[in-house]
Amino acid sequence: MEKKFYPKKIEEKWYKYWLENKTFSTKPNNNKPFTIVIPPPNVTGHLHMGHALNNILQDIIIRFRKLQGYNTLWVPGTDHGGIATQNIVEKLLKKEEGKTRYDLGREKFLQKVLKWRTKTSGAILDQLKKLGCSLDWDRVAFTMDESRSKAVKKAFIKLFNKGLIYRGKRLVNWCPRCVTALSDIEVEYEYEKSNLWYIKYPIINSKEYIVIATTRPETIFGDTALAVNPKDARYTSLVGKSVKIPLIDREIKIISDSIIDKSFGTGVVKVTPAHDITDNEIARRNKLEIIEIIDTNGKMINVPYIYQGLNVEEARKKVVEDLGVENLLLKIDNYTHSVGKCYRCSIKVEPLMSEQWFLNVRDMSKRAVEATNSEKIFFHPQSWKKPYILWLENLRDWCISRQIWWGHRIPVYYCVDEKGKQTNCKPIAAFDKPKECHYCKSKSFIQDEDVLDTWFSSALWPISVFNWGEDENNKELKHFYPTSVLVTGHEILYLWVARMVQFGIEFMKEIPYNNIFIHGIIRDRHGKKMSKSLGNVVDPLKIMDQYGTDALRFALAQAAAPGRDMQISNTSFLAARNFINKIWNASRFIILNLKEVGKLDNTIIQQPIELSDEWIMTEFINSAAKIKKDYESYNIDNAAREIYDFFWKKYCDWYIELSKIRMISTSLNIKKQVLSILVYILKSILQLMSPVIPFITSEIWQILNKNEKIIVESSLLTVPENFYNESSIEKMNTIKDIIMKIRTLRSEMNIPSTMQTEALFNTLGNNNNNKIEIIRENENYIKQLAKVKSIQFCKNITKPKNSAVIIIGDIEIFLPLEGFIDIVKEKIRLIKEITFINQEIEKITLKLSNENFIKKAPKTEIEKTKIRLNKAKLKVKKINENLNFLK
RNA sequence: AGGCAGUUAGCUCAGGUGGAAGAGCAUUUCUCUUACAAAGAAAAGGUCGCAGGUUCAAAUCCUGCACUGCCUACCA
Numbered sequence A: 001m002e003k004k005f006y007p008k009k010i011e012e013k014w015y016k017y018w019l020e021n022k023t024f025s026t027k028p029n030n031n032k033p034f035t036i037v038i039p040p041p042n043v044t045g046h047l048h049m050g051h052a053l054n055n056i057l058q059d060i061i062i063r064f065r066k067l068q069g070y071n072t073l074w075v076p077g078t079d080h081g082g083i084a085t086q087n088i089v090e091k092l093l094k095k096e097e098g099k100t101r102y103d104l105g106r107e108k109f110l111q112k113v114l115k116w117r118t119k120t121s122g123a124i125l126d127q128l129k130k131l132g133c134s135l136d137w138d139r140v141a142f143t144m145d146e147s148r149s150k151a152v153k154k155a156f157i158k159l160f161n162k163g164l165i166y167r168g169k170r171l172v173n174w175c176p177r178c179v180t181a182l183s184d185i186e187v188e189y190e191y192e193k194s195n196l197w198y199i200k201y202p203i204i205n206s207k208e209y210i211v212i213a214t215t216r217p218e219t220i221f222g223d224t225a226l227a228v229n230p231k232d233a234r235y236t237s238l239v240g241k242s243v244k245i246p247l248i249d250r251e252i253k254i255i256s257d258s259i260i261d262k263s264f265g266t267g268v269v270k271v272t273p274a275h276d277i278t279d280n281e282i283a284r285r286n287k288l289e290i291i292e293i294i295d296t297n298g299k300m301i302n303v304p305y306i307y308q309g310l311n312v313e314e315a316r317k318k319v320v321e322d323l324g325v326e327n328l329l330l331k332i333d334n335y336t337h338s339v340g341k342c343y344r345c346s347i348k349v350e351p352l353m354s355e356q357w358f359l360n361v362r363d364m365s366k367r368a369v370e371a372t373n374s375e376k377i378f379f380h381p382q383s384w385k386k387p388y389i390l391w392l393e394n395l396r397d398w399c400i401s402r403q404i405w406w407g408h409r410i411p412v413y414y415c416v417d418e419k420g421k422q423t424n425c426k427p428i429a430a431f432d433k434p435k436e437c438h439y440c441k442s443k444s445f446i447q448d449e450d451v452l453d454t455w456f457s458s459a460l461w462p463i464s465v466f467n468w469g470e471d472e473n474n475k476e477l478k479h480f481y482p483t484s485v486l487v488t489g490h491e492i493l494y495l496w497v498a499r500m501v502q503f504g505i506e507f508m509k510e511i512p513y514n515n516i517f518i519h520g521i522i523r524d525r526h527g528k529k530m531s532k533s534l535g536n537v538v539d540p541l542k543i544m545d546q547y548g549t550d551a552l553r554f555a556l557a558q559a560a561a562p563g564r565d566m567q568i569s570n571t572s573f574l575a576a577r578n579f580i581n582k583i584w585n586a587s588r589f590i591i592l593n594l595k596e597v598g599k600l601d602n603t604i605i606q607q608p609i610e611l612s613d614e615w616i617m618t619e620f621i622n623s624a625a626k627i628k629k630d631y632e633s634y635n636i637d638n639a640a641r642e643i644y645d646f647f648w649k650k651y652c653d654w655y656i657e658l659s660k661i662r663m664i665s666t667s668l669n670i671k672k673q674v675l676s677i678l679v680y681i682l683k684s685i686l687q688l689m690s691p692v693i694p695f696i697t698s699e700i701w702q703i704l705n706k707n708e709k710i711i712v713e714s715s716l717l718t719v720p721e722n723f724y725n726e727s728s729i730e731k732m733n734t735i736k737d738i739i740m741k742i743r744t745l746r747s748e749m750n751i752p753s754t755m756q757t758e759a760l761f762n763t764l765g766n767n768n769n770n771k772i773e774i775i776r777e778n779e780n781y782i783k784q785l786a787k788v789k790s791i792q793f794c795k796n797i798t799k800p801k802n803s804a805v806i807i808i809g810d811i812e813i814f815l816p817l818e819g820f821i822d823i824v825k826e827k828i829r830l831i832k833e834i835t836f837i838n839q840e841i842e843k844i845t846l847k848l849s850n851e852n853f854i855k856k857a858p859k860t861e862i863e864k865t866k867i868r869l870n871k872a873k874l875k876v877k878k879i880n881e882n883l884n885f886l887k
Numbered sequence B: 001a002g003g004c005a006g007u008u009a010g011c012u013c014a015g016g017u018g019g020a021a022g023a024g025c026a027u028u029u030c031u032c033u034u035a036c037a038a039a040g041a042a043a044a045g046g047u048c049g050c051a052g053g054u055u056c057a058a059a060u061c062c063u064g065c066a067c068u069g070c071c072u073a074c075c076a
Helices: A010-020 A049-067 A082-097 A106-131 A146-161 A217-222 A277-286 A312-325 A362-373 A382-393 A454-459 A475-480 A490-508 A540-547 A549-559 A570-597 A611-632 A636-663 A668-689 A694-704 A726-748 A769-777 A779-786 A823-848 A851-856 A859-886
Strands: A033-037 A071-075 A165-175 A180-182 A187-202 A209-214 A225-228 A242-244 A251-256 A268-271 A329-342 A350-359 A378-380 A412-416 A444-447 A483-489 A513-519 A757-763 A788-795 A803-808 A811-816
Touching (some): A010 A106, A033 A049, A049 A513, A049 A549, A049 A611, A082 A106, A106 A540, A106 A549, A146 A165, A146 A490, A187 A242, A187 A312, A209 A268, A217 A312, A312 A329, A362 A382, A362 A490, A378 A382, A382 A490, A483 A490, A490 A513, A540 A570, A549 A570, A549 A636, A570 A636, A611 A668, A611 A726, A636 A668, A636 A779, A668 A694, A726 A769, A726 A779, A757 A769, A769 A779, A769 A788, A769 A811, A803 A823, A823 A851
Parallel strands (some): A033 A071, A225 A251, A483 A513
Antiparallel strands (some): A165 A350, A187 A329, A225 A268, A242 A251, A412 A444, A757 A811, A803 A811
16 A cells, blocks of 8 residues: 555456455345346447446445445346347448348348347446446346346237237338338437428319428328318318319318418418328328328339339429429428437438337326326436426327337237138237137248337336246345336436336336436537537546546546536546545555554544544534435435545545644554544545445455455444534634634745744633633644644733734734744735725625614524624724734 | 526536525646645635516525527427
């Protein structure tokens, strides 16, 4: 323990130790469980700052609860990441072999993905280890392993048999690039500059036109009506009439629907039910025909030959051009609107008609809302509760099928006849291919081609990790479920969190967690979201190498106010690293001194014998209570700040410095006494720090207690409440104030630090024995920290020659500074102080002369103000006296 | 369009229940003082977004506005 900089090597050493000793492996025991399931990162993923933050916060919570004696469990795992993973492997396939997944076929392609995933999935888990995460590595789960697959099938079959899962042709969000349907929340909306095209539709049997405004002229071929608001007087006479669709001359009717906004565009809307959600609803209400004109690859179909096969953009250009030629384009406005994009590939989503599987979530949502309203689930911060409930209440059925290959294949089987043709029998949901159809006795079946939305398996995560799929009455599930808290960013609140609640209630009759801790997003120092395209990504692995894992953890913890985004930059990591180093060095000081006194029974705290002892104990008791409360209420940032403040500003700056007086004592007993307190507080604060900075605290703890349990497995030391002494804080403040004022003076007078001065404490009047008593008792402190060699006490003397003065209440402190005092400087200093105090006096006098203040303010407040005024007045008087003396 | 946050020192942020503006980083000055120069001591730096209101008293409570960010939405 010689080095002045803390050794980073210990991080690897300690994690290895924890792994080898299975420190984080948990079995149900008699203690109260505290459980967290990890938000499983995608197998494709590599650790970014967001992961680091998310997992560090979980780790902090788990580690703290372990210290408190809970039966803690944090379950690790990874997600198969459906579309995202398939996309990556497809790209790789194209690059390496120039092939598409169709060239390989389903089976071979899946083998390829599996092979790839075994290669990569270890990486992210190793990175979690590097972060120090106290996950139970005996329980690594994967959303597509056997047990999780069983859970998915089981859940599907239950829902299917209950009639909640159904198949139907509906308008869905479709990604033409991923060639699959997406759920409503997998679409991200972005603003885009575009145009509003005003198109003339000729009215039948008339020379008139009716003009519509649209952002999608290419979809006119799919129009099956025009719609106006029934209350729109401009058009009432036209409702019921027919118009011709430009370029194809198909006739459609003008209808009315109250959803139409009179003030938008011309107040007339072209209705394209097959490719617009609103239009689809209008069509349903008005029983309109649905004509599909865009296929699953985003190409035009069922349109005149010249447009056939064009993609949407090309078709738009051509249609606009042709409308112009026909003189049916009235005008083009600039227009900015939001367009939906695929959350996986950012390609524009096309709403289109497609046969998909849906899950009816109405009842589940209702019960999820009830659970929140009845306060079974708490949000941290609370502000997320409202949007969460609102979302659940407006939820539409969930499109759960995807037209990709990587994922849980829908466990639905259709029976086929001898010719291999699908029959009309009811499809069957089952774990395995059925033996025989109940209806037609056919023995051959085909399985549904689609796979399930990744989030379907994620929604089962809190129960599937406890092997619900295999046995829903197993001991572990009963013990660890419901889990204690879910820690997540708000970006997957709906995608994942809400659905876990729905499924938890559905399958376990109980919510999956009691608390939802939502943290913010990490931004760069300009407040921008970190993204690859912006090139502002900070790699946590690099930060760990550069500053150490503890520093990374501390910096993130300190910034993680619930629900608030955080800006983080190198200076935060630097500051954190310096703090870690401070801990190391302070511990070195104590350990070096411990060696000198030999063995110290550090389980016994000796009685505080002087002010600083009482003070640090009292401060510690206060801080410890705050830190614990902050950990428990997910205010990790506050806990980190309190730790920093207590340890550095109180323990190091004052207590350790003051302990040196006794440390240089020749009496072993005196040394032992102060060391026992130093060690007790060090050990306790190390414990309280250890959830945030597990490595350095483990190392120091072990040096302090060679034969004891490691800090991770220790129990929090009891706080000696009987040493609490409120008055010590006030007393200590008096001493600190004096020391700081002397230091300031010395600094302003440029007194060399090597020079010790004398100090005269001059008491004014008679009624201040209390304070002077405190100073008398603790004059050592002033000598030690303010570089004062001797202190004299006197009463009502006038200022000695060549000395500077400090006035604190009714005590004057004279520092004789023969040879150092600069009379001019001292004068300027005193005058400056007087002007400052005079301003204060003015303010207070004004306040006290306010009749209403005297009448209405509480008496204590008036008293306080009066005392302040008197003190200020006295100070001015004394400074003036000193000033006169200088003349 | 609606909802929710935020706006305090140059930067990043603290400031339960209203009673004299706080920290870290950066800056300046001194100090390698026997745990720590990745440190210590000190200084400087603020009309608490703007405008009203409630109150004896507002950074804090209320109303409006502005800007920033996020979420939601059937913006044709």
